[in-house]
Amino acid sequence: MMGGMLRAKALSALILAVGLSACGGDGGVSKSAISLEAYTPDQIFERGEFEISRGREADAAYFFSEIERLYPYSDWAKRSLIMQAYALHEGGSYEESRAAAQRFLDYYPTDEDAAYAQYLLALSYYDQIDEVGRDQGLTFQALQSLRRVIELYPDSEYASAAILKFDLAFDHLAGKEMEVGRYYLRHKHFAAATNRFRVVVEDFQTTTHTPEALFRLIECYLSLGLDDEAQTAGAILGYNFQSSDWYKDGYKLLTSKGLEMKVQGDSWLAKVYRQTVKGAWL
Numbered sequence: 001m002m003g004g005m006l007r008a009k010a011l012s013a014l015i016l017a018v019g020l021s022a023c024g025g026d027g028g029v030s031k032s033a034i035s036l037e038a039y040t041p042d043q044i045f046e047r048g049e050f051e052i053s054r055g056r057e058a059d060a061a062y063f064f065s066e067i068e069r070l071y072p073y074s075d076w077a078k079r080s081l082i083m084q085a086y087a088l089h090e091g092g093s094y095e096e097s098r099a100a101a102q103r104f105l106d107y108y109p110t111d112e113d114a115a116y117a118q119y120l121l122a123l124s125y126y127d128q129i130d131e132v133g134r135d136q137g138l139t140f141q142a143l144q145s146l147r148r149v150i151e152l153y154p155d156s157e158y159a160s161a162a163i164l165k166f167d168l169a170f171d172h173l174a175g176k177e178m179e180v181g182r183y184y185l186r187h188k189h190f191a192a193a194t195n196r197f198r199v200v201v202e203d204f205q206t207t208t209h210t211p212e213a214l215f216r217l218i219e220c221y222l223s224l225g226l227d228d229e230a231q232t233a234g235a236i237l238g239y240n241f242q243s244s245d246w247y248k249d250g251y252k253l254l255t256s257k258g259l260e261m262k263v264q265g266d267s268w269l270a271k272v273y274r275q276t277v278k279g280a281w282l
Contacts (some may be wrong), residue, residue, distance in 0.1 A: 041067050041076035048083060057091030061100075074081075082113050084118050094124040115153035119162060122146045126165050129172055136176050142169045167206075172206035174213075181216060194220045201236075201272065211237060211246040217269070218250050227259055232269040234261035239276055 022254030036044055044067050051060035064087060067080035085100035101121040105114055122145035128138045146169065149162035197220065200213035214237040221230035237250050238261040255262060263273050 036063075036070060041071045041074065041080075044070075045076060045080060045083075048080070048087070052087055052090070057087045058093070061091065062085040063095070078108055078111065078113075081107070081122075082117055085117060089120055089124055089127075095126055097121075097122040107185070115156035115158050116147065118145070118149050118153065119156075119158040121268075122149055122162065122165070126169060129169060136173060136194050139169050139173050144258075170204065171207040171209065173206040174200050174209040177204065177215075178202075178209050178213065181213070185216060185220065188223070190220045190223045198268070202268075211241040211244045214241070215246040215250045215253075218253055218270075222253070222257065228264035229267050229269055231252065231259050231262055231264045232267060232273060234259075235263045236273050236276060237261070238267065239273070 044063050048060045048063035048067075051057070051063060061084050064080040064084035068077045068084070069096050071077050081100060081104045085097050085104060088094075088097035088100060098121050101117045101124070102116040104111075105121070108114060108117075120213045122142060125138050125142035125145055129142060143166060146162045146166040149156070150159055150166065153159055165210050179201050181193045181200075184190075184193035184196065194217060197213040197216045200207070200209050201217070204210070214233050217233040218230045218237070221233065222225070231254060234250050236242075237247050241247050251261060
């Protein structure tokens with residue numbers, strides 16, 4: 001009995017695919033030439049899945065959107081909306097994917113797929129973070145959206161992936177600060193460079209960029225004649241990152257000037273060091 005049902009379902013999908021194939025050819029579906037009123041929502045849904053399987057996400061999104069239009073407020077409309085968001089994301093239409101995911105959250109906030117919709121929305125920002133040099137607005141949006149996944153759906157299967165991507169996006173922001181700081185340092189704008197590296201040490205201390213930021217602070221402060229600050233940056237570097245190459249470079253640089261890696265004075269770095277020793281920041 002089950003085998004007969006599966007064969008009938010497959011046959012209906014094949015009939016729909018064949019019936020519509022002449023409308024689009026190899027170039028995709030010609031939407032103006034298609035009338036879907038005669039087909040059931042499950043048949044249209046299967047055609048959407050078929051388009052995804054052959055890498056035609058834009059066509060898939062069209063079929064899923066038609067279910068939403070032809071069968072509003074139905075369970076098929078709900079299912080097609082989340083699939084529409086997925087197909088658009090897979091096809092790189094990130095703004096449209098966000099819109100569909102947000103619409104799902106607006107219509108079905110308590111649905112079991114709401115966590116996935118929120119995760120898709122976050123991914124639509126995250127997957128556009130492709131290089132450090134770009135504007136960081138998308139990174140902030142990704143962080144905010146990923147945080148919503150983590151906070152609203154902590155027990156969902158997407159929470160752990162959201163945490164990982166949140167950490168990577170956070171690291172990306174620190175990378176942007178480092179890039180600008182290095183630019184200032186190369187052009188001998190030491191005060192401006194110091195401000196950028198300070199942001200990394202104070203606001204992005206859990207990222208992979210912190211050891212380098214501390215080393216760059218040593219360079220900047222030595223260039224500015226602020227030996228106490230340079231030594232204190234070295235003390236933090238030695239306390240937290242003694243196994244890193246940045247520590248070795250910092251030690252070599254300071255000792256070549258007759259200086260040590262130890263806390264001197266009462267600068268902002270001295271306060272960071274005290275927090276570190278007390279365990280408030282590791």
